[in-house]
Amino acid sequence: MQPGESPGGRTPRDELAEATAHGALYLRRLRQRQLALSLLALVAFGALVGVLPLAIDIVPQLTRVELLGIPLAIWLLVVPLPPIFLILGALYARRADALDESFRELVRRS
Amino acid sequence: MIAILAVAAVTLGTVGLGAMGTRLARTTSDLLVASRAMTAWWNAAAISGEYLSAASFLGIAGLEMQNGTTALWQSLGFTAGYLCLLLFVAAPLRRFGSYTISDFAEARLRSPRLRGLASGTVLLIGGFYLVPQLKGAGLTLNVVTGAPYFVGVLVVGLVVAVNVGLGGMRGITYVQAFQFWLKVFAIAVPACLLLIHLGGLPARAALFGDQYPSVGANGAVVALHAPQQVTFPTATRYTIVTSSHGRSTARGLESFAGEQTTLPAGKLLLAPHAAVPVASGTTPLRGSKWARPVGGGGERSPVFVYSLLIATFLGTMGLPHILVRFYTNPDGPAARHTTVRVLGLLGLFYIFPGIYGALGRVLVPQLYVTGATDTVVLRLPQAAWPGTVGNVLGAITAAGAFAAFLSTSSGLLVSIAGTISHDVWPRVSRERTTTVAIRRLRFRLAAGLGMLAPIAVAFFAQGIDIAVLVGWAFALAASTFCPLFLLGIWWTRLTAAGAACGMVGGAIVATSGILAGLALGEPSGIAGALLAQPAIVSVPVAFLSMIVVSLRSAERPTPDAEMLALHAPEGLDLPEMGVRDPFVLGPRA
Numbered sequence: 001m002q003p004g005e006s007p008g009g010r011t012p013r014d015e016l017a018e019a020t021a022h023g024a025l026y027l028r029r030l031r032q033r034q035l036a037l038s039l040l041a042l043v044a045f046g047a048l049v050g051v052l053p054l055a056i057d058i059v060p061q062l063t064r065v066e067l068l069g070i071p072l073a074i075w076l077l078v079v080p081l082p083p084i085f086l087i088l089g090a091l092y093a094r095r096a097d098a099l100d101e102s103f104r105e106l107v108r109r110s
Numbered sequence: 111m112i113a114i115l116a117v118a119a120v121t122l123g124t125v126g127l128g129a130m131g132t133r134l135a136r137t138t139s140d141l142l143v144a145s146r147a148m149t150a151w152w153n154a155a156a157i158s159g160e161y162l163s164a165a166s167f168l169g170i171a172g173l174e175m176q177n178g179t180t181a182l183w184q185s186l187g188f189t190a191g192y193l194c195l196l197l198f199v200a201a202p203l204r205r206f207g208s209y210t211i212s213d214f215a216e217a218r219l220r221s222p223r224l225r226g227l228a229s230g231t232v233l234l235i236g237g238f239y240l241v242p243q244l245k246g247a248g249l250t251l252n253v254v255t256g257a258p259y260f261v262g263v264l265v266v267g268l269v270v271a272v273n274v275g276l277g278g279m280r281g282i283t284y285v286q287a288f289q290f291w292l293k294v295f296a297i298a299v300p301a302c303l304l305l306i307h308l309g310g311l312p313a314r315a316a317l318f319g320d321q322y323p324s325v326g327a328n329g330a331v332v333a334l335h336a337p338q339q340v341t342f343p344t345a346t347r348y349t350i351v352t353s354s355h356g357r358s359t360a361r362g363l364e365s366f367a368g369e370q371t372t373l374p375a376g377k378l379l380l381a382p383h384a385a386v387p388v389a390s391g392t393t394p395l396r397g398s399k400w401a402r403p404v405g406g407g408g409e410r411s412p413v414f415v416y417s418l419l420i421a422t423f424l425g426t427m428g429l430p431h432i433l434v435r436f437y438t439n440p441d442g443p444a445a446r447h448t449t450v451r452v453l454g455l456l457g458l459f460y461i462f463p464g465i466y467g468a469l470g471r472v473l474v475p476q477l478y479v480t481g482a483t484d485t486v487v488l489r490l491p492q493a494a495w496p497g498t499v500g501n502v503l504g505a506i507t508a509a510g511a512f513a514a515f516l517s518t519s520s521g522l523l524v525s526i527a528g529t530i531s532h533d534v535w536p537r538v539s540r541e542r543t544t545t546v547a548i549r550r551l552r553f554r555l556a557a558g559l560g561m562l563a564p565i566a567v568a569f570f571a572q573g574i575d576i577a578v579l580v581g582w583a584f585a586l587a588a589s590t591f592c593p594l595f596l597l598g599i600w601w602t603r604l605t606a607a608g609a610a611c612g613m614v615g616g617a618i619v620a621t622s623g624i625l626a627g628l629a630l631g632e633p634s635g636i637a638g639a640l641l642a643q644p645a646i647v648s649v650p651v652a653f654l655s656m657i658v659v660s661l662r663s664a665e666r667p668t669p670d671a672e673m674l675a676l677h678a679p680e681g682l683d684l685p686e687m688g689v690r691d692p693f694v695l696g697p698r699a
Contacts, residue, residue, distance in 0.1 A: 042197055054404075057404040071318055074179055085193050089192075100680075
């Protein structure tokens with residue numbers, strides 16, 4: 001069954017409101033998409049932050065090489081990550097809103 | 111003198127704005143959550159303002175000075191916590207429409223008993239997170255006025271209890287937003303001016319080279335009010351001046367490298383360029399080691415850093431005062447966009463604390479002798495720029511520190527008082543019907559009661575580091591409420607029994623780790639790292655026990671209505687799911 005088509009003239013909105021099997025299915029799909037998006041963002045975050053302590057511990061050059069008189073490791077720890085969090089968060093919020101919107105479209109179209 | 115005026119101005123401003131809020135607060139619902147019509151920027155500033163506590167304003171710089179740049183992971187984790195909140199919690203929880211963690215626990219899992227457990231945990235985490243705030247207040251007032259430690263604890267405790275009892279959160283949303291910008295100003299302006307004045311980072315050998323922190327070309331005099339155990343990093347000539355019966359005697363002594371000794375109360379005179387002795391409990395670090403963000407044992411090991419990142423990343427959402435603030439967003443998407451702004455605002459603030467820790471290592475090394483590195487943000491300006499400018503800058507940081515204690519304590523006390531007046535009190539007194547006036551009175555009494563225990567603990571916890579208390583609160587939150595939220599929001603098969611087991615298991619592992627660490631005097635190696643920050647163990651324990659117990663229980667939950675309320679986007683005109691809102695006026699069901 002295509003999303004948006006419902007048997008017997010019932011709309012997804014009715015299904016949702018009455019929490020029938022179809023309504024639960026629509027909602028589960030949305031929930032899974034939202035969760036997949038969040039996990040994707042989490043993986044991106046984990047890859048960036050998770051690698052850093054180990055990298056600094058293992059690669060001695062990061063503490064030996066200095067930039068403007070301050071070791072590279074400190075620059076890596078202080079400068080790039082907070083802006084990356086912000087960008088990651090903003091991208092996530094946009095995609096999450098878009099997922100909500102497409103779900104709303106699906107429900108309204110009927 | 112200027113500093114006293116600045117602290118008084120911040121305190122009076124907070125009380126004044128709170129009093130203005132009082133006149134606006136009409137209903138209990140208003141009192142607790144304010145109206146849900148704040149703009150995203152106001153909300154974001156208020157959330158950040160409430161969040162930036164003694165740990166952020168004083169603790170990170172102090173820990174950095176003491177322990178090295180490993181402390182900077184903390185500020186990273188404190189920011190990242192909001193990313194986790196954004197990804198998994200902010201929008202669904204706002205849609206769900208419960209006001210507190212206890213409400214969520216009860217409504218999502220249909221279990222009043224789980225509510226009781228959650229309320230108890232809220233009181234525990236909230237109470238213990240209040241202690242370092244009060245401790246910071248005691249330290250700050252002592253530095254600024256010379257008043258004994260307990261005066262600052264009592265002053266902040268009283269101001270916050272009265273302000274919360276009278277104003278509730280409506281007032282506090284504006285107060286918190288105002289205090290966020292005050293804190294950014296108070297940490298950024300002195301840091302930038304000092305860096306410009308000093309022409310960059312001075313004495314790089316002590317920061318990044320092979321030197322221990324040492325006193326300047328004029329030597330130093332350190333006043334010791336009590337006997338102090340210290341470690342001398344190098345062979346050092348020093349003089350001890352003690353006075354008894356009005357006569358003072360000076361003794362010249364010489365230490366060998368690595369000598370541990372107890373200095374008597376009196377004055378310690380250090381020769382020019384001498385390496386300072388370090389209070390016992392702290393390891394003297396050469397610059398190159400101090401500057402390494404990871405590497406070494408104990409609290410410098412990768413295990414500790416990862417555990418700390420886990421605790422802060424997952425624990426932020428479980429601090430009792432954080433989520434309440436999200437209900438001032440009008441809907442789910444607004445909650446998301448507010449959180450994104452919070453990420454930006456916190457990133458801005460956390461640029462600065464690290465500068466104080468580094469400058470402090472060079473310019474106020476005498477703090478190492480007594481171990482009072484938590485006061486470096488307050489003491490640095492006068493030391494780096496003697497004279498009026500230094501005094502003014504010192505007054506600014508003192509005012510910012512006070513703003514930090516006031517705002518975080520207020521947020522915590524609102525949650526604690528709400529929990530006492532809505533969960534504990536009705537259970538104890540078993541009353542069925544109450545009037546608005548009685549409930550408001552109850553909230554006010556609860557605000558007073560909720561402050562008593564933390565004040566008492568703060569008196570006894572004078573010797574425990576701010577960082578230890580804060581780390582424990584985050585570890586506990588990450589191993590109880592974080593799995594409750596993540597699984598409760600995204601997993602349909604979670605049962606009340608599973609949630610309860612996970613929360614209790616996580617709390618036990620986290621707490622016993624920290625207590626064992628305190629009792630054993632922080633053993634070295636990986637064991638020490640795990641005891642100091644047990645989140646890397648306790649969080650998986652909590653998640654696993656929640657999942658396993660839920661899957662094994664006979665109950666097959668069908669939380670369709672709850673999932674609809676959590677995840678259905680706004681604007682569908684769906685019928686209300688009917689989550690019970692315990693704060694709506696009218697008789698309680």
